[in-house]
Amino acid sequence: MDDEPVILQVLKAVFEGEPYRLTSVANGRDALAVIAAGTVDLIITDKNLPDVGGIEILRAAKAKEPLIEVIILTGYGSLDTALTALELDAFDYVLKPLNNVFDIRNKVRKADQKQQMALENRRLILELSRKNGELEAALEEARGLQAELIQSEKLAGIGTLAAGIAHEISSPLFGILGLAEAITDEQDLPLAQGYARDVVEYCRTIRDIVVDLSSYSRSATHEYLTSVELAKVIGDALKLVERSAPVEHVTFRTEIEPGLYLNARTNEIQQIFVNLIKNAAEAVNDAHLSGGGSVVVKAGRTDGAIWARVEDNGPGIPEDRVRLIFDPFYTTKPAGKGTGLGLNIVYRIMTKYRGQVQVQSKPGEGTQFSLRFPVDSRQ
Numbered sequence: 001m002d003d004e005p006v007i008l009q010v011l012k013a014v015f016e017g018e019p020y021r022l023t024s025v026a027n028g029r030d031a032l033a034v035i036a037a038g039t040v041d042l043i044i045t046d047k048n049l050p051d052v053g054g055i056e057i058l059r060a061a062k063a064k065e066p067l068i069e070v071i072i073l074t075g076y077g078s079l080d081t082a083l084t085a086l087e088l089d090a091f092d093y094v095l096k097p098l099n100n101v102f103d104i105r106n107k108v109r110k111a112d113q114k115q116q117m118a119l120e121n122r123r124l125i126l127e128l129s130r131k132n133g134e135l136e137a138a139l140e141e142a143r144g145l146q147a148e149l150i151q152s153e154k155l156a157g158i159g160t161l162a163a164g165i166a167h168e169i170s171s172p173l174f175g176i177l178g179l180a181e182a183i184t185d186e187q188d189l190p191l192a193q194g195y196a197r198d199v200v201e202y203c204r205t206i207r208d209i210v211v212d213l214s215s216y217s218r219s220a221t222h223e224y225l226t227s228v229e230l231a232k233v234i235g236d237a238l239k240l241v242e243r244s245a246p247v248e249h250v251t252f253r254t255e256i257e258p259g260l261y262l263n264a265r266t267n268e269i270q271q272i273f274v275n276l277i278k279n280a281a282e283a284v285n286d287a288h289l290s291g292g293g294s295v296v297v298k299a300g301r302t303d304g305a306i307w308a309r310v311e312d313n314g315p316g317i318p319e320d321r322v323r324l325i326f327d328p329f330y331t332t333k334p335a336g337k338g339t340g341l342g343l344n345i346v347y348r349i350m351t352k353y354r355g356q357v358q359v360q361s362k363p364g365e366g367t368q369f370s371l372r373f374p375v376d377s378r379q
């Protein structure tokens with residue numbers, strides 16, 4: 001861009017053979033039109049066109065596209081303008097008259113290189129922000145998945161809880177059913193009254209489970225703890241199992257030291273023994289169809305702790321399965337018969353009382369479940 005035709009001619013000659021497309025204009029209006037058209041990468045402009053100043057050209061070019069490079073042609077007298085131009089991000093300036101045409105060609109080549117690099121940078125930044133966008137989308141998706149997982153985990157938890165409640169309630173419920181049926185046919189009034197009292201007892205158990213559930217969040221506190229007599233709880237558990245499980249081939253026996261008390265919730269301790277005795281009875285009953293099956297419950301005291309044991313002479317548990325039996329839903333019983341929650345409940349209750357439950361089993365000989373309640377749960 002220059003109003004002196006001879007300068008335009010010289011420049012054309014300088015860039016002959018270079019891989020550039022040249023456009024020459026002789027006034028500011030045309031210069032601004034070329035910039036506005038957006039087809040220009042580099043501008044060599046006179047400091048002053050007849051109608052527009054070089055600085056204005058520079059500003060218009062940078063506003064249009066910051067990567068456009070501008071070289072200002074200026075006379076010695078206008079070095080100030082040239083420096084202002086550099087401050088405004090002009091690439092360079094060339095002094096008039098054009099004595100060294102190679103100088104201007106080198107400057108153009110360098111400007112070209114700078115521009116290529118800037119373009120490459122811009123491409124990389126775009127690429128980077130696109131990748132960034134992809135990453136953010138992936139992160140967003142992962143967050144969504146995580147939320148879904150947490151949700152389904154919660155649902156699974158509710159499922160486990162519901163199954164656990166069904167499990168806890170089903171034993172006393174079957175007891176009630178059996179007793180109610182017996183009462184219907186019973187002529188002997190005192191006997192029927194005895195059954196009725198047991199029904200009341202079972203109903204209380206169910207009520208306690210429900211109360212327990214509604215105070216679920218408070219379950220860790222001691223507010224419902226009472227002095228639980230082990231012999232009584234075990235006796236009740238045995239009665240419950242005898243009525244609710246198939247036990248026709250099983251003999252039950254207890255060896256319980258008198259005066260054993262736990263500071264606990266009756267309902268939970270009973271739950272432990274119902275599950276262990278029921279498991280033992282179920283295991284023994286199937287293995288001793290012609291008699292001889294036995295389940296023995298023992299309890300006593302040792303170094304201030306209270307221990308209990310449920311022993312059976314059933315089929316035992318294969319060695320590689322022992323570590324699975326406390327897992328929720330682990331069962332070897334047919335669908336509809338076992339939920340696989342019994343031992344998990346035992347484990348959870350024992351943990352709650354800081355107690356321990358251990359199993360010893362010899363396949364073909366029998367199984368022993370040992371419980372130990374620490375001294376501070378004693379009264």
Ligand SMILES: Nc1ncnc2c1ncn2[C@@H]1O[C@H](COP(=O)(O)OP(=O)(O)OP(=O)(O)O)[C@@H](O)[C@H]1O
Pocket residue numbers: 167275279280283312314315316317325326330331332333337338339340341342343344367
């Ligand atoms: N005394 C035992 N002898 C042999 N196997 C046992 C004994 N106790 C537990 N098991 C094994 O451990 C598994 C898990 O027992 P758990 O009480 O947790 O569930 P379940 O008895 O199968 O079902 P549920 O208790 O819900 O009726 C049983 O299916 C059984 O294979």
Ligand SMILES: [Mg+2]
Pocket residue numbers: 275278279338342343
């Ligand atoms: Mg069981």
